[in-house]
Amino acid sequence: MSLELFERHQEKLDQACAAARSRGYWSAYKEMPSPRVYGESAQNDGIKAFQSHLGKAFEIDQPHNGTTKGSEDGPFGVTFDIDYPAPDVNAMMTAAKAAIPAWRKLGPKGRAGVCMEVLERLNARSFEIAFSVMHTTGQAFMMAFQAGGAHAQDRGLEAVAYGYDEMMRHPETADWVKPQGKNDPLEMKKKFTAVGRGVALMVGCATFPTWNGYPGLFASLVTGNAVIVKPHPRAVLPLAITVRVIRDVLSEVGIDPNLVCLAVDTLEAPITKEFATHPDTKIIDFTGSSEFGNWLEDNCKQAQVYTEKAGVNAIIIDDFDDIKGIARNLSFTFSLYSGQMCTTPQNIFIPKGGIDVNGENMSFDDVAKAIATGVEKFLSVPERAVEVLGTIQNKAILDRMEQAKGLGEVVLDTTQIDHPMFKGIQCHTPVIVKLNGDEIDKYSEELFGPIVFVIATEDTADSIQKMRKTISEHGAITLGMYSKNEDVIAQVEEAALEAGVNLSINLTGGVFVNQSAAFSDFHATGANPAANAALTDGNFVSGRFRVMQSRR
Amino acid sequence: MSLELFERHQEKLDQACAAARSRGYWSAYKEMPSPRVYGESAQNDGIKAFQSHLGKAFEIDQPHNGTTKGSEDGPFGVTFDIDYPAPDVNAMMTAAKAAIPAWRKLGPKGRAGVCMEVLERLNARSFEIAFSVMHTTGQAFMMAFQAGGAHAQDRGLEAVAYGYDEMMRHPETADWVKPQGKNDPLEMKKKFTAVGRGVALMVGCATFPTWNGYPGLFASLVTGNAVIVKPHPRAVLPLAITVRVIRDVLSEVGIDPNLVCLAVDTLEAPITKEFATHPDTKIIDFTGSSEFGNWLEDNCKQAQVYTEKAGVNAIIIDDFDDIKGIARNLSFTFSLYSGQMCTTPQNIFIPKGGIDVNGENMSFDDVAKAIATGVEKFLSVPERAVEVLGTIQNKAILDRMEQAKGLGEVVLDTTQIDHPMFKGIQCHTPVIVKLNGDEIDKYSEELFGPIVFVIATEDTADSIQKMRKTISEHGAITLGMYSKNEDVIAQVEEAALEAGVNLSINLTGGVFVNQSAAFSDFHATGANPAANAALTDGNFVSGRFRVMQSRR
Known part of the structure; x- marks a missing residue:
């Protein structure tokens, strides 16, 4: 069994490794929710599968301590009411750790085969996962299907490919023969084994539970670790389904499924710190607030900690002729998922004296207005707007929008849109506020949500300088x-x-600054405060295992 | 100029990269101090070059703050009296940082070429460096030549190869073309740049200044960082010569030599913490005590910290027929450089009921005695003994030997040997002390020096259990x-x-547990408390730079 899955998926894995090295366009999973790709009944089956989880106990046989409901309150109005098993931290850690030796013995190929099979099955359930991503995060369906489904699977595969490649960098055995002049050579047989670090903790986020979660999850798994999956309490279901798929495949190949456990908590009674500081937790992946990410980095010294945190993404606008292109491109960029992406720009630096457009000066206010008008037009048809905006994930974001409006002149106010399908939900257009370059305190921290600042600088050199300062100090993706x-x-x-x-x-065309494609774009750099790691490079995987040598 | 050095050395670099992947025997630099290899006059020239440094100011034009003599007190009796520039921490950090952008622009190939040229020049000065290693560390000449010269250069080259390979994993540019059905494809030009983290600090050790120092130094350099070289105050000269060679090559290719600076301090007035906690220090490599290594790991959160610390190396002796082979092999192992290697075993676990040797029981005491007799015989001829033992590096080690003798029954006492060439120096044979397995407090910490414990366990299963416990908790290489x-x-x-x-x-033959060959043996694993990194694997280099992307 152990190599059967590897052989079944080897061709795709080899393609993935090659794509990661060449960094051209490549994708393993189809991003269009088309009946021709996923089957005529796929969408209806997916809706039914999603609905079948609601109001029930989520079946997963792992060490637990009663049940919990998470904090899933359905931004599109769906009532979740799912009972998940509540974790018993010590029992879960013990069970996960005990499953590791057999997983190690499966070897890099055996583990890669299991991970690939998991990804194939997740892909087959893309609609079910898309609806669960949509109704936990508030993403519109198309985005939930793409970012939460195929793109997340691609990022997972990318992590498997990098981990596999890194482990295969050294042979399993080698003969060492050192000449000794006229005497017989010295000879040694050497054996090299990739050994995982232990139990990994993957802490999911509320907005992209699968896209941001899969890289760490699969990187840890393929390199021989157990993984505790701790979803954000607002977005449990997509990762719960994922964990169950993984456990199914593990059981089928004879590995103790407790290698991967689901740890659900609530906003009121979080358990992440307990897992994160457990002495057996050797790896932590986290996406979320800078405050908690920094806490993990500072307090979990027993573990390798990979974090993606907040940042102040920026755009610098200098002389440019296609102002409509700017407005069109940024309108989509600002609107997509209501600016609730870690890649959405917040600070737009524009010279206060304006820019040159086709040989004529266009004033700061006119540039700002062109962008604002672009956003307004782009979102003028509610049926279309809601399919880009999705909904506001939680109330704190609405409060933050109000706060932003108090900081300066409002260039474009937010409006609430009535969603044609889901009544009474929070669907809001972005707010654009004008600031002066020297008001750096107002724009040097992230205001997460559909909030954009147009910032009047002395000139483009000043824009560059302010970008450098804010990003070096506060990070950006x-x-x-x-x-x-x-x-x-x-x-x-x-x-x-x-x-x-x-x-x-x-x-200015159909590519947007907030989009990042697996196998070609590195997501974050690890070189500024917004993240200490990049998705995905060698450094994201190489610390998750160690090579042990035996020689004789 | 920038690619000339790369082209000159490319063949050797390619061989090094291939050797690191295949992990068979390969070495770039000759380990025998033979006139046929290094030239008829090489040895005499090396002695003269070494002597020319003594009693003078060491010329190196870098930001400084007066002079310092380090704490080199010559364990073979040589008077150093060298004036090194005393570092001005802030000025040195500023100068090093300022040199980085031009170094980055040289690119991976340009930097690798410079590093290779440096290694070639260091190789040509192997005798000079060997004498300076010998007279600072107390190693015998042959070991100083091999470990301090060729083997250190091999480890340096290995780091260059891994760093280069890691940076070349991704192309410098890529075309991304995403099909859009009937519409034109989306197209992007992408550019990827390997960018170093900033200023690296390499903290050298007193016993193997070059062997333990070169990997971090060259790994940081090739990946685009500046390096502050902070030698141990007892062993400055080998690294001072190294830094000067690097600065010469940098100047020749038009790079500001302050990219690599020498920071000398004294035992009485150490400056490592000041450099290590400087906000611009982004990488730290350290070899030395667990106490200081742990301090660096805990207190330098702004940096990637790579440490090699203390450990309790072990040998498990079970049934074995060639008891003479054991005694012969371990005699050399314990004696080499008076057990002052981070790889020398300390704890020898032997069943208290003895072992089976050719079908007959050999008692614990007889096994211990066979080893003790082996050591005694091996060191019975002073002229030969001193060429293996070298000298005791510092007085604390002598005190520790006395302390060890008080812990249990002395199986073999230490004797002082008169060195035929260097009178009055501290040349001592190893001490072997018998302990019971349950006296774990006595052997669970490292007693650095020529100190061996033979430990009576219940049986081999108990030996394994005690090995696991001591190594998991206190580390081992x-x-x-x-x-x-x-x-x-x-x-x-x-x-x-x-x-x-x-x-x-x-x-039992001519390979010893405390020897570790570049390109084939990983030195340390990074998976126990003795070290958080291995020499050299992908993880040792991949955190020293980040890939930045630009796309349009």
């Missing part, structure tokens, strides 16, 4: 820029290297 | 075993994987 001057582009490229942020230049 | 039972070997292999230590099995 994305930086965008628009300029027709190659020397300005070169300056921003250099500044981006120094600030440690990935840069997108002159996007 | 090496574990050896002797057994003729394949099932016992399998048990120890499994236990070694769990304890996270590299294992050597049944060494």
